[in-house]
Amino acid sequence: MADATLLQIENAGRVFGGGRTLFGAKKPAVHAVQDVSFRVRKGETLGVVGESGCGKSTLARMIVGLDAPTGGRIVFDGRDLVAEAGRDLRRLSREVQYVFQDPVASLNPRKTIRTILEAPLIHLLGLDKAARERRLGELMDAVNLAPEFLDRYPHEFSGGQAQRIGIARALAADPRLIVLDEPVSALDVSVQAQVLNILDDLKDRFGLTYIFISHDLSVVESVSDRVAVMYFGRLVEIGPGRSVFRAPRHPYTHLLLQSAPAPGRRALISEDANTELPDPYNPPPGCAFHARCPRGTDVCTAKIPPLEAMPGDADHRAACFHPHEAR
Numbered sequence: 001m002a003d004a005t006l007l008q009i010e011n012a013g014r015v016f017g018g019g020r021t022l023f024g025a026k027k028p029a030v031h032a033v034q035d036v037s038f039r040v041r042k043g044e045t046l047g048v049v050g051e052s053g054c055g056k057s058t059l060a061r062m063i064v065g066l067d068a069p070t071g072g073r074i075v076f077d078g079r080d081l082v083a084e085a086g087r088d089l090r091r092l093s094r095e096v097q098y099v100f101q102d103p104v105a106s107l108n109p110r111k112t113i114r115t116i117l118e119a120p121l122i123h124l125l126g127l128d129k130a131a132r133e134r135r136l137g138e139l140m141d142a143v144n145l146a147p148e149f150l151d152r153y154p155h156e157f158s159g160g161q162a163q164r165i166g167i168a169r170a171l172a173a174d175p176r177l178i179v180l181d182e183p184v185s186a187l188d189v190s191v192q193a194q195v196l197n198i199l200d201d202l203k204d205r206f207g208l209t210y211i212f213i214s215h216d217l218s219v220v221e222s223v224s225d226r227v228a229v230m231y232f233g234r235l236v237e238i239g240p241g242r243s244v245f246r247a248p249r250h251p252y253t254h255l256l257l258q259s260a261p262a263p264g265r266r267a268l269i270s271e272d273a274n275t276e277l278p279d280p281y282n283p284p285p286g287c288a289f290h291a292r293c294p295r296g297t298d299v300c301t302a303k304i305p306p307l308e309a310m311p312g313d314a315d316h317r318a319a320c321f322h323p324h325e326a327r
């Protein structure tokens with residue numbers, strides 16, 4: 001079924017800090033991710049965009065089990081990952097893999113590519129020597145790297161090649177979902193297209209589903225079936241890429257797209273925008289965007305808007321009391 005759910009996030013949250021000191025004083029808390037719910041369908045690419053600090057990486061780390069939610073559920077193919085993983089989050093599921101932003105730093109400099117790629121084949125799949133050799137060849141081929149590179153070390157590769165190895169390592173576990181956290185942001189623009197093409201090809205070839213996190217709007221627009229927009233730890237809009245980019249409903253998404261350069265040029269979310277973000281240790285009441293919002297009214301300072309389906313488009317949801325009209 002084309003529309004089957006692979007991953008369901010239900011009211012997920014992650015608080016850092018908090019609690020009390022030995023003397024009973026309250027420690028400051030940051031709600032990095034708050035009450036986030038969405039689903040990812042089998043075979044789709046869901047893009048996740050938002051400014052630096054909006055919680056994208058924390059959300060990604062929770063999905064792959066590198067971090068534990070402090071609230072809510074993460075259900076993968078009907079299994080509650082948090083409950084099943086118990087304390088040993090790292091052993092979560094080989095079916096959900098992660099590709100990091102910094103390709104070179106994410107590879108152990110003292111290990112050859114062979115050792116790096118063999119680890120999941122041995123520990124997660126339990127393959128024997130002959131099957132591993134075969135699989136190593138397939139993996140290198142899948143990311144367009146010559147097999148003789150297997151005996152080299154990470155520092156011998158360019159950024160783009162290193163990211164292809166990072167992708168091969170994720171693929172080695174034979175995953176169904178790959179969370180790509182800013183996978184091309186550290187690469188030159190000319191190399192980005194190469195890596196994006198490989199990702200696109202692998203998706204079809206291996207029947208993968210992607211969550212693609214980026215602050216580069218043009219990249220997200222080009223790769224995503226659906227797009228989720230985060231602001232200050234919350235999901236503020238989600239819908240088909242076409243409607244989110246052409247007719248955004250949330251005033252924050254509007255602002256993001258308005259401030260992006262003309263099509264064809266790189267559309268990065270401006271770092272300056274961060275200076276206008278609320279203080280995470282002292283969040284405003286109501287909608288966190290209200291101070292920047294041209295459509296805000298009293299209700300926006302009093303209540304947090306729920307994420308709701310937009311009239312006439314059940315697949316497009318926004319968390320706003322005064323959303324823009326469909327075009």
Ligand SMILES: Nc1ncnc2c1ncn2[C@@H]1O[C@H](COP(=O)(O)OP(=O)(O)OP(=O)(O)O)[C@@H](O)[C@H]1O
Nearest residue numbers: 016030031032051052053054055056057058059280
């Ligand atoms: N380990 C931590 N301890 C304390 N606060 C944290 C921790 N990790 C993240 N945060 C805070 O949580 C919020 C969300 O951070 P996160 O890194 O998830 O955002 P992001 O959108 O991925 O940003 P970036 O693009 O800069 O990585 C920020 O306010 C950040 O300072």
